[in-house]
Amino acid sequence: MSKNLVVVGQGYVGLPMALRAAEVGLKVHGLDTNIATVAALNSGTSHIDDVSDAYLAAGIANGYEATTDPSCIANADVVVVCVPTPLAAEGGPDLGPVEGAARVIGEHLSPDTLVILESTTYPGTTEEVFAPLVTRSRFDVGSDVFIAFSPERIDPGNATYGVRNTPKVVGGMTPECTHRAKDFYSLFIDTVVEARGAKEAEMAKLLENTFRHVNIALVNEMLRFSQELDIDLWDAIDCAETKPFGFMAFRPGPGVGGHCIPVDPSYLSHRVKAKLGYAFRMVELAEEINHAAPDYVASRAWSLLNDQGKAVNGSRVLLLGVTYKPDIADCRESPADPLAARLASWGADVSYHDPFVPRWSPRGVSNVLTCAADLNNAVDAADLVVLLQPHSDYDFEAVVRRDTHILDTRGALAAEKNVHRL
Ligand SMILES: NC(=O)c1ccc[n+]([C@@H]2O[C@H](COP(=O)([O-])OP(=O)(O)OC[C@H]3O[C@@H](n4cnc5c(N)ncnc54)[C@H](O)[C@@H]3O)[C@@H](O)[C@H]2O)c1
Incomplete structure (x- = not known):
């Protein structure tokens, strides 16, 4: 397979994706601004829990290379962006890393490249923020270059569902963008689902995480009054869970963590x-x-x-x-x-x-x-x-x-x- 792939951001999301693509024969560059991360990866040391040094070594043997040099974008058939979107002071995502990555892509982009944003963000980001920086009015989306959003669903520590067998949603800015994104992910992911467009793919991700957040809050609130009413909520949830339809069990806990569900x-x-x-x-x-x-x-x-x-x-x-x-x-x-x-x-x-x-x-x-x-x-x-x-x-x-x-x-x-x- 001759596809050249650049994965921008080599963290929890970008590194497993890059190595999975290398596994099926893509030529992969892992682009990251962190010099220490890049050096460690090229010397065979993984900083991500779910990526063993052995799996990284296999990726390097398959042609994977980490780099801080964005010139690899010029030869890429596909560029996937997995940079952080931390919470900004005013409550929305800090789009600085996404904008930074988009600008760099825009400087090096060649015609016919497929560019996919995976970072979690609000609906509209791909079209309103990301795409203009990538195209810089040099390219038309859907004919010269192709831009899509595909939410990352990776679940760190999950031994059952990884990059390959977690269905991937893709939504392009045009139908052709969606088709190309689907063809790309189908090279190394079992099931790829087409969204109507980029905004719907962005919304799907936020719906999934909001669903978890709200349902965890539901049982956390019920826990408080169950305790006072001398009702064992844990037992009630076990019982409710026996219903084979229309119920999904969430259990109380000390609060929500990580940088996805609470954010x-x-x-x-x-x-x-x-x-x-x-x-x-x-x-x-x-x-x-x-x-x-x-x-x-x-x-x-x-x-x-x-x-x-x-x-x-x-x-x-x-x-x-x-x-x-x-x-x-x-x-x-x-x-x-x-x-x-x-x-x-x-x-x-x-x-x-x-x-x-x-x-x-x-x-x-x-x-x-x-x-x-x-x-x-x-x-x-x-x-x-x-x-x-x-x-x-x-x-x-x-x-x-x-x-x-x-x-x-x-x-x-x-x-x-x-x-x-x-
Ligand atoms: N970690 C998860 O479980 C998870 C799950 C689903 C979605 N996401 C989303 O995926 C995105 C990436 O998250 P992550 O956990 O992989 O982040 P991370 O912090 O683990 O890794 C991000 C990497 O991007 C690099 N980076 C930052 N700015 C850059 C730039 N402009 N150019 C190149 N590299 C840059 C950083 O040095 C870092 O190595 C976020 O939007 C996150 O919300 C994460």
Whole structure:
């Protein structure tokens, strides 16, 4: 296969995509502005949890090369953009990296190239912001060059669904753009779904993440009054889940983390507010509820210590798992952060254990914390353990046997007298 591919941004999204494309024979350049990342990748060291050094080595053997030099764009048949879209101060995405990448592409673009934006953003970005910088009025979209949006759905740490078998949605600025994007992804992804256009593909991504955000907020809100009404919501969810249609189970937790679920829905509400002047109320409510979840966990920790005749002030609280989801090292927007800050502000002696995080500096906690060296000793030394992420490496039976009281925010532990579900 002779296709030349440039993947701009070699992070959680761009690197797995680039290597999967190299696996099927595409000649792939991974373009990134971070010199250290590029050097590490070319020396065979992966910085992404789901990409092993062995898989990277296989990619390099297949012709994958990381680079900081954008001149590779001139020879590309396809350019895919996977740069970050962090939350900007006013609530929408910071499009600086997307605009920067688009400008560089525009400077080097050759006719007949397909350019695809994958970064998560609000509907309209591809057509209104991205495309004009790429074409610079030199090319007509749909005849000279082809531009599409394809949302990234990667789920870090998911051993079942990866780049190849997660269906890919594509929406082009013209039907020809959509067809070309579909043909491209079909080279290395099993199922490619055509959206009506770029805006619909952009909206599909925000719908998916807003759906999760709102449903997590629903059970987090129900948890509070179920507790007070002496109803076991976890059991109610298990029962509801037996309905074979019309129900999808979401479970309560310490809050939403990562840089997608807590962030992406704001892109949509910000857009609605900016363009139409009214609020996307579901998102605002879900944000309020999920944002308050770590404080709710702190109040439950307070109450469990109180039951033991202990004040939070001076108590040793061990947090288990401080990443935003199990089995990965990513701590971005992790609810462990505000929880640690709240407990520390009440005078608790906060420590943590996480096999993926050797050192951790949560906001509001003055010193950098180091992962407890021995889990059993740390559990023994604690007045209360708060389980936040059930990493598969944990031997929970052994943890529960230590007899320390545990607040289980994930419903991961078997019922024992020292286990208290959130
Ligand atoms: N990580 C996920 O699970 C996930 C899932 C779905 C969607 N997304 C979306 O995908 C996009 C990328 O996210 P990510 O997690 O891969 O980010 P990341 O921070 O892991 O990686 C981004 C990479 O892009 C590089 N970069 C930044 N600006 C650049 C530029 N102008 N030119 C070239 N390289 C540049 C950075 O150096 C970094 O290596 C975001 O919009 C994100 O919201 C991420």
